[in-house]
Amino acid sequence: MSQTAQRPTGPNGPQRSQNPQGSQGSQGSQGEPGGSGRASTRVPAGAARPTLEEVAALAGVGRGTVSRVVNGSPRVSEKAREAVNAAIAELGYVPNRAARTLVTSRTDSIALVVPEAETRLFSEPYFSDIISGVSAELAETDMQLLLILVRNQRERERLSAYLTAQRVDGVLLVSVHQDDPLPSLLESLEIPSVLAGRRGDLEPLSYVHADNAGGARMAVRHLLRRGCQEVATITGPLDMEGARARLSGYRQALEEAGRPYREELVGPGDFTEAGGRLAMRELLERRPGLDAVFCASDVMAAGALQVLRAAGRRVPDDVAVIGFDDSIVARHTDPPLTSVRQPIEEMGRTMARLLLEEIAEQGRARRQVVLATELVVRESA
Structure with a gap:
C-alpha cells in the first residue's frame, strides 16, 4: 500500500502463539469476578497451555466475557475486565491471533485513511491531534493502526x-471532501467505518465532528461585541461540510446582528498557511x-x-483576527491567536471508540457524535 506506515498501538505490539483462543461466544453472564488471594496456577513450561474456558472459570465470569x-x-464492566486480566496473568494465557483470524476473519488492524498530500498531513496540527487521540484510545487494545x-x-x-481483500477490521476516514468516492466505497463494502466530519446532513456512515457552525457564530459575535464594523472571513475548501458550516455560522451571526452578508468580505481558502496569505491579500485589495x-x-x-503585518496593520488595534x-x-503566533477550540484529540478518541464498538458488534446502528466548541480569547481579538 502506497505511503503506508504501521505501528503497534500497545507497548509490545500484538502477541502471537500457537494456542487457539476459540471463537467469540456470547454465552455465559459476567457473573461476579473471582476474588484475589488465589494460589498461582501458572502452567509450567512444557505443560498444556491454558484455555479460554480455564480463564473464565478462574475469573468467575462467562466464556463470552x-x-x-x-x-x-468496550461492553465489559471494569470489575469483570480486571478479573479477566488477573486470571490471564495468573494462568499465563496467550491468545492465538493467527487461529482467531482463520475462524473470525479478524485482522486486529484498523486503517486511518487520509485523502490528502503528505505536506498537509505533516504540517497541520489537526492531523497529528487526530492521530494522537486515536492512538490513545487503541493503546489498551491489541489493534494495529x-x-x-x-x-x-x-x-x-x-x-x-486492499479493503476488498478484508486486510483490516475497520476504517477511520479523516478529511472528507464532497466528491470523495471513499465514503461510498466503505458503505458498499459494509466495512465498519467512522468519519471525521460528514458529507452532509444525511450522512449514512458513523461520524464524529465538532459544532462548526456554532463555533463560527461565537467567533463573529465576539468580534461584533468588540465594535468591529466590517468583519471578513477566510473560508476552508467549500467541498468540505465543516468549512461550509463555518461559513454558515459566520453568516448567521451577521444576520442575527442585523448586518448584511457581503460576498466581497468572503475570501476562499484551503486550510493552508499559503491559502490564508493569498485570501488576506485579496480581501485587503477589495475591502x-x-x-x-x-x-x-x-x-x-x-x-x-x-500579510496584515506586512501591510502595516496592527492586530488587534486595526484588524482583529x-x-x-x-x-x-x-499559542505561537504574534500576537497569540484568539481561536475557536474544537476538541480534536477527543474527536480521535471518540472515532476509535465508535469503530471498536462497530467491529465488536457487526450490524450495530451507525451513530453520529457532535462535540461542543468554545472560544479561547487571546491577544489577537
Missing part, C-alpha cells in the same frame, strides 16, 4: 483492493477598510497575520 476482554470490546495516504486515483484503486477577519483555521489565520481549532499554532 473473556472473549470480549481479549478482543478489546495503519496510516494510509490516498492522493490520486491509482492510490484509491489500491486502497479499494481595505475591513477591521476584523474570522479565519476557518488557525493555520490560515497565521498566514493572514503575516480569530482562528479555528485552538491548535498549537494559536
